[in-house]
Each structure stands twice: as C-alpha cells, then as structure tokens.
Amino acid sequence: MPNLEHSAYPAATLLRLESLVPCRESQVSMLLSIFGERQQFSFPSIFIYGHTSSGKTYVMQTLLNTLQLPHVFVNCVEHFTSRLLLEEILIQLQNRSSETKQAAHVPCDTFNDFVRLFKQAVVSQDLQDQTIYVVLDRAEQLREMEANILPAFLRLQELTDRNVTVVLLSEIVWELFRPNTGCFEPFTLYFPDYSIGHLQKILCQNHPPEYSADFYAAYINILLGVFYMVCRDLKELQHLAALNFSKYCEPVVRGEANERDTRKLWKNIEPHLKKAMQTVYLREISSSQWERLQRDEGEAGQLKGLSAHAHVELPYYSKFLLIAAYLASYNPVRTDKRFFLKHHGKIKKTNFMKKHEKTSNHLLGPKPFPLDRLLAILYSIVDNRVAPTANIFSQITSLVTLQLLSMVGNNDQLDGPRYKCTVSLDFIRAIARTVNFDIIKYLYDFL
C-alpha cells in the first residue's frame, strides 16, 4: 500500500488525507504528483472517469479541501446553460474570501467575457502565484452546450495565461467527448470500481457508536452477500445498511442473542434483506415506509408496491380504442381482412404467411399505423354502432398524453397522423377482459 508522500505538503495533512480516502491511495498520489507544488504550473486539463460512485467527486473534494488548494467546484447538470455555468465559476471564485459581500453580479454571456473576467477575478483574489483548480462534475453535460465550451475549457490555461487546471469528472470515457474538430487532449485518469473488499472496508469505517466495529463488520458482510450481486453503488449500499441495521440488532436488543452469535443473527436478517432487495431497493416502497414497517412489525404484504397498482380504469370507448390500436400495432396489415371481415373465407395461417413474418411480431415491437386503420378496426370490434364524434377523436389524443399510445413522425394533422401502441400484452389483456373481448383470438401471433 503506497503511502502518500509529497514534499510540498506536511506529513500530518497527508496522513489525514489518506485516512479519508480509503482504497483510492494510488489515484490520489498520482493526482498529487501531477498537481505538483502550489505555485507550479500543472497539466492544463485532467479528465477523470469511472463508474457511478467510484469516488471521483468525493476524492477530488476531499483532496482539494484538505490541502486547502484554491478551487472551484461546479456541477454541470445543475448549471444547465453555458451562461449559468460560467457565471457560477466566477461567483465561486469571487466569494472565496468569505468576508467580501456578494459581489455585484456580472453577466457573462460568452467565453470571451469569461476569460476576461476570470483574469480580473484571479487578480482581485490575489491568486496569481497558485494553481487554481476548476472542477467540472458531470462533465458529459458540456457536450450539450455550445460547441466551443468544451475545447475552450480544455485549454483554459493557455487562453487565460494564468496558472489554472481544469478537472473534468465524468462517468463515460474520453473518446465519447472528443469533438470532431479536434481539441487539446487532456490527461485521462481512470478510477476503477471498488472491489467487494474495498466496499467492505469503506462501509465498515462508519460503524454506529453504540456497537463494536466487529459486530458491524459482520453485518456488512451479510449485507454484501445479499446485495453485491445486484448493486455495487456505494451510496446505495450505505443507505441500505443504515435502513436494515436496526432489524439486525433486534435479537441483541431483546437479549435473545449476543453480539458474537453470528449464525442466529444471520438467520434473523437474511430473509429480511432479501425482501428489502425486492421492495426498497427497487423503490417499490419508500424507505420511510420500510422503516415504519420494521418498527410496527407489520407484514410487508399489507403494503403494496408501486407496481401492484398497474390497473388503469379507462372509459368504455378508450378501452376499445386501445385494443384496436394494439391490434393495429401487432397485426400485419394484410391480415386485417381475415380478422375483421365477416366472410373472409378460410385462410390458414401458413398460406398467407410471408417468410419474415415467421418471427413473432411481439418480439419486434409495435409498428406504426395510420388513424384510418385504427378507426376501421374500432368500428368492427365494437358491437354497437359508434358515431365518429369529436369525443372519440379527443380520446385518441388523451391516450397519447397518457402515454398509452404514442404519435409517430411529424405532427401534421393533414398528413394523416400515425400512432403506435405502447402498452404491454398483459396490460391489454387485462383491459380486454373488462369488456369481454377475447383479444388473443384476434392476434396474428397467437393464431
């Protein structure tokens, strides 16, 4: 395990830093060596990438804060336009010395302005002889801003002629960033995923004060055994650990087992965690509801998850419109005659099946269909006569806003709108059952 060493910083600070960033020592020492000493020019831009919650943001923040390096930390999702982003950087830079009151807000519309104002800010904050770090979190958002923003940030050092380093943090690789006009290549650094051992170590660090570290470590071990297969997100795991710990402690609190009785504790917690995986983890029921359930010893069966409420009540004709749309989406046009004409004669499936239609239409997904076809099918599947009233047409639009149908292509009403049915087979079968319509009989795939 490499100990952090750097001549520019006191050893005590480095030791503290090391304790704060477990399992990321090699990356931190790499960064430290790139940064160099305070006054030294560093690499103009650094690109750090790695999977969700691999500690990118956390490591950068602790590093800059512990070493008290002048820095600006901006989230690109939060500042969604280039103007907001640039202004935020300037504001943070100006407010570094906290005693100065919020400086008059200066509008900054272009990168040119930004460079000018940036230089002013550096002078006013008296930072000429130190490297300033501009960290852009969630940098993938930069690609959606004006084309000049990303290349300009990459060579900010050159443009401003100041000692500044831009650090980009992202979850995707650099190759997806590179603009086709070319740009300055940043130094890329990869943060690998935490291994199970790493996770164990990090999670154990924050054990509750009432219990011993060993006891908590055993709990984390069980937790990881259940959840590691589905979730490697450190934040999520920590959340789950906190949620279920009280249940784990229950036998100890009641005095039925002592802290070392691992087997008993495991028996108690394991089914509980499995249930948690199907409910809380998927956000089927919320964590506060989960906690209340634990407290009240209620059965989780009483509380239905979000997916349990899949039933949608629709007006009578909306149901038939949806059924008609489903049929139009999943049946080939040629087969309409066979399904909806009274005297279609005997057409066997094999006779009129084309080669490419051998694959199930349900595997291929819904196909778009024109409005006329939808209405024609509707008129033939509803028993009584349906008048083409304005209400019918507005119901189609409501189905689109409810996202049960989706409009395909352009919105030109004159051009004959085309739709797709987006509901699942289970859903449409449930709907069809309520109006006594045997939809399977009308689907080409199930012939």
Add this chain to the structure above:
Amino acid sequence: MSVGSVSKGCFVFKPSPKKRKVSQKTADYFREGNSDSEDSELRFATCQSLWKHVKLETEQIEEDLNTQLFDNLVSFLRRSHSEFQEKTAEWNCRMKSREIPTAALVLGVNVTDHDLTFRSLSEVLQNRVTPYVALLQAKDCPGIKNLMQKLLGQLMNCYVDVDSSEEDDYVQTSQNRIRCSMTSLITWYESVTKKTDFETPSKKRTSSRHWQSPPVVVIFKDMESFTTKVLQDFIVISSQHIRELPLVLIFGIATSPMIIHSLLPHSVSSLLCIELFQSLSCKEHLSTIIDKVLLTTQFPLKLSEKVLQVLINIFLYHDFSVQNFIKGFQLCIVEHFYTQPLSVLCCHQGELKKRINSLSHNQCENIRRLPSFRRYVENQPSEKQIALLTTDSFLKETVQRLLEDLNVYHENYFPVLRCLHVFTSSLPKYPLGKQIRELHCACLENRVWETEEYESFLQLARMLNKCDLVTMLQKCVEILMSSPGKEFDKTVEKLKEFLTQFQKLEAEACQERDESVSSQKELQKKTDLYHLQKTLLELKESRRSKKLTKFEMLRFEVVDYIDSVVRNYLVPADHKTLHEIVYFNTASVLREHLNAAPRVALHTALNNPYSYLKSQALRSDGGSISNKAPDICIVYKLHLECGRLINLVDWLEAFSTVVTAVEGPNADAPSSDQVDDVIHARFIRAVSELELLGFIKPSKQKTDHVARLTWGGC
C-alpha cells in the same frame, strides 16, 4: 370586439367605461331570439340562482370527498422533513442518503377534473402546511430552464402575496435579473425563513400555522406528459440541495404509478422516497354527485331518463370526467329555462303560489297546450273541462294543486327508490342494475313493474334468506324514517310489524329444528335397505307437497308488500300531469351540444347543402348533383366517387360538365373541349377549399393526382 380591418395586426382597445353593461348581456341573450319571451327575466333569475346552488352543492361534495386524501397528504408532508430536523445527529440519519420525499398521487384518467383537485390541494397546503407551493404543468416546461423559471416565478410571487407590499420593489428588481438556478432559490429560501424568525410577534401568530422552515412543495400536475430528461435533471439537481432546501415533490399521475419507473431510471428514482396516495375513483365520485344532486327534492329541476342517459353515457363511454357531467347538467338547466316558457314555475314551493297567480293569459294558454295537461283535462267531467279551458283563475288553482301533487310524488319517489335499491343491489346478478342511477333510469323509462327484470327481481327476492331480508328491511325503515315524506308512517309501521314477526319466527324455528332432528334419528334407526328406501321416498314426497313454512309465507307477504309500495310510488314521471314543467327532456339538443360529430356535420353540409342553406333551389332529389349547389359541394360529391388517388384533369372535366349541364342548351357550341377559364378558377378554388378542410392532400406518388384522406361517407 370587431375591427374594421381585413389585415392581421395588433389593435389597441381602450377598456370600455361601461363595464356594467357586459354583465347585463347574458340576460339579454336569454330574452333575444326566443319566440316565447314570457317572464324571461324571472326565468333567467331562477336559472341563475338554481345553478349557483347546484354549483355550491357540487363543490361541497367534492371537498368532502377529497378530505381524506388531503389529510393523508398533509400528514405525509408534516412527517417528511420533521424526522431529519429532529435528529440530525443520530448515526442512522447521518448514514442514510437524504432522499426527496415524494408523493405519487394517482388521480385517474379524468384529466379534466384534476385542475380543480390541484387547486383545492394547493389551497389546503397553503392554509395548513406551507406557503411555498408551486404548480408545474408539462406544457410550460419543455426544458429544465423553463421549469426552473416557472418554479422560481411561482415561489417568489407567493412570497409577495404573503407579505405586505413594502417588499414589492425588492422582488421587482430581483425578478428581472434573477438567475434561474438552484442557488438563487436557496438564497431566497434562506432569506425568507430568516425573515420569519425576526418577525414582530403580531405577525408570528399568522405564521404559526406553518412551522419553522416549512417545506417547499412542487406539484407536477401531469407526470405523464413531462419529458424524461427534464424530470431527471430536476430531481438530480434538487437532490443535491435537499439539505439546504426542504423540498417535497408531488407527482400527479393519471394512469398508474408504474409510470414513475418507466420515466425514471433506477439511478434517479433511487433519489426519491415515494409514497403512494390514491384518490377516490371517478365513478364513485359521480355516484355521489348523482345521489346528492339528482336524486333529491332539493332542486326543483329534474332530468328525464333520456337526458340522464346521455349524460351518463358521455361519462362512461368517453371521458370519465365529473366536471363535464356537471357542465352537462348546467347546460340542461340553461336549456330548460331558455326554451320552456313555463319553467318559470320550476321553483321552490314557497314561491310557487305567487308565481302561479302572476301568470299571464298567454302562459295559461301554454299550460293548456301541454300534452300531459290535455290528457288530464280529457279525463275530467265535461263542466270541469270547460272551466279549465276557459277560466284562467280556475286553471291557476288546478295547476297549483297539480304541482303540489307533483312535489309530493317526488318526496315519496326518492325514498322508495332507495328502498328498492337496497333490495336490488344485493341480489345476485343485479337484475335492475347495481347502481341506483340505473334503477332510477329504469323507473323513469316506463312502469318498472311491467319489465322482465322486475319479474326476475321479485323471484330472486322470494328466495332471500332471513338474515339478509331482515337487514334489508331494517335499512328500508331507516331510509323511510329519515325521509321528509308524510305518507310513510303506515309503511314504516307495516315494515316494523314484519320485523317483529321475523323475530317471533326465530323462537319457533328452534322447535322446528328439533322436529327435523327427530326425523333424522328415525332414519338412522332403519338399517334395512328396503325400508330405508321407502322412508326416503316418503320424506321426499312429503317435502314436495309440504305446506310452506311460516317463514316462507312471511317472505311472500313481505315481497308482495314491497311490490305494492313500488307500484304505488314509482310511477314514471311522464305519467304525471305537468311533468313538462320540471323535467328537462330534450335529449337530442344535449347530444348535439355535448357529443358533437364534426365529420358527420361536415359531410351533411357538403353532401346535402339544403340542410343548412335552406334554399329551395338546392332541394335535391336522390343522388343527382345539382349545379346550383356551391362549387365545393359539387367538387366534394364528385370526389366521393373516386378512389384513393384522384386525377385532377378528370375531376375538372366532371366538374365543368356538371356546372354547364343546365346552362348547356343556351350556349353549348363554343366550349366543347376547352374548359372555360372562370370554371377552371372556380374548380381550383373549390379544390383548395377541400384541401383546407382536410379531405385531400397533394400527392407525390403520381403527377396531377391528389390523395383522398377520408374513406367512404364517414
């Protein structure tokens, strides 16, 4: 307002000084264009006051129905952030990630009703939880930027509303240059909450109904319509600031809560702490409205069976919207008072006498013309007939008596209807409908006891077991006791008598059971097969010919009595004299207005212009095309005969043939193969009009062809 200009442009209108006159207008409309302008002002006033009452009543019902839901939501909001405020130091809370409390509010597909629900919800929240409520709509938020703008605008405006006007200029200045970011929202929130801390004690009292640092509630009215990206971005951003800004989200969901999972990926939905809330289903809502508004004597206006059926059908078949149902009812009210001059008598009992006495001679004639009244007159002795037809004062007396009768009929009708519903709703297969509205329609339609369903109801009722029968009877007694009708004393007594008889039976039943047990014992004694068979046959025989038990007798009696009550009180309304005055029954008007068929109307207009233009020359006979019809009609009729693609040249030729057909004899020689320029121009104009109406569109598949966009004659 009309402008004397053909061109499009911006016109300035100074607000007219006589604003009062505008409100007068509606009353004038009511009078104008109506041949029977008798008492129109009074009718208008009655109509207005009736509608006002109905509106108040329905709003009250709505509020009552929503209380439960809103209470749950309020307690959720109270809970959501308090936990963190109380014990931030605890290990558990430090380790848990701070999720955004989110209420998924499932409201059903009747989107038109949601507006009202949300409005009252935000009112409730502002009164009880927090002044900071923002309502967002998908159509205002195509991007995250617009969303933030709307959010900031709404929140900061509400701040102005809460406080006095001294801060006006501060907000004014900041609003212009506000940066639409979360940081500015947080600074605003901090400044607002800090201000309440330093407030004068007098002001503190008002703010005490909200607690310290009240949550900021953001309501997404129509979750389904929001784009995924906007929602995701917003949730990600706000989750980063949840510690500084106690935010609570409310998702208004029309379909099912599954939509959350389909809109948001796990990485985003894991930032939320979602709890589910479900509003009352709109069907139940409608039942309550019908029960409380239509099935009472509270409002003098009643709906006939057909009208009610139209309204209910629109609800069930098309939109599930309770608001639209109420709007439909409003239309009925207006239409009834507008078209029926005698509706002036459709008022509460107290005013009736005065209004009858002030009826003019014309109105008396109107009464004499009513079909139900004529039927009534015909059944009277001849001297009375003459008096009724000639003497206004006698007529007025009779009318007053008849209307009072009608009122009594209603007072009796509804309680008895409810009693009958108690029976029918618990029988298997619901012979007369599960809902009371279906029963009501059946009773209004014709004599309910003549229908087959009623027969099967009686048969099923004769098979009820005792326990059910007793509870039903008890319910009926309750209903009848609580009704204002005066004639029910005897009925109630009779029902109570039945109940006591049932109780007596219970005692006797014990004895009977003993008897049957003894016969069972006898059976067990017989071991010989032959004897056993014999006794079994005997038993069967005796059971078949057995006299009815006392319970069965009593049951028959009860059912017969119920039947007699029904026959007595549930007479259809249109058998009653003067029912036209209080019943609105022109269903066709209602259907035309509420369930319009634009395609059909367009087709009729183009295919048979006479139906709208009413010019004798256009009176067509059969399918021939008259050249006197407007050009577009001719073009339309010709295009109906074509396939999907229409050749323009052929079409033009056909058009010119039709147009010149009759004029032909005068001047046929000069233009035989050359089409006249004027005709050509008329044709082009007609075709482009058809294109504008959406019947055809230019096609690229074939040159000189246009494509039809409709099939058949609708």
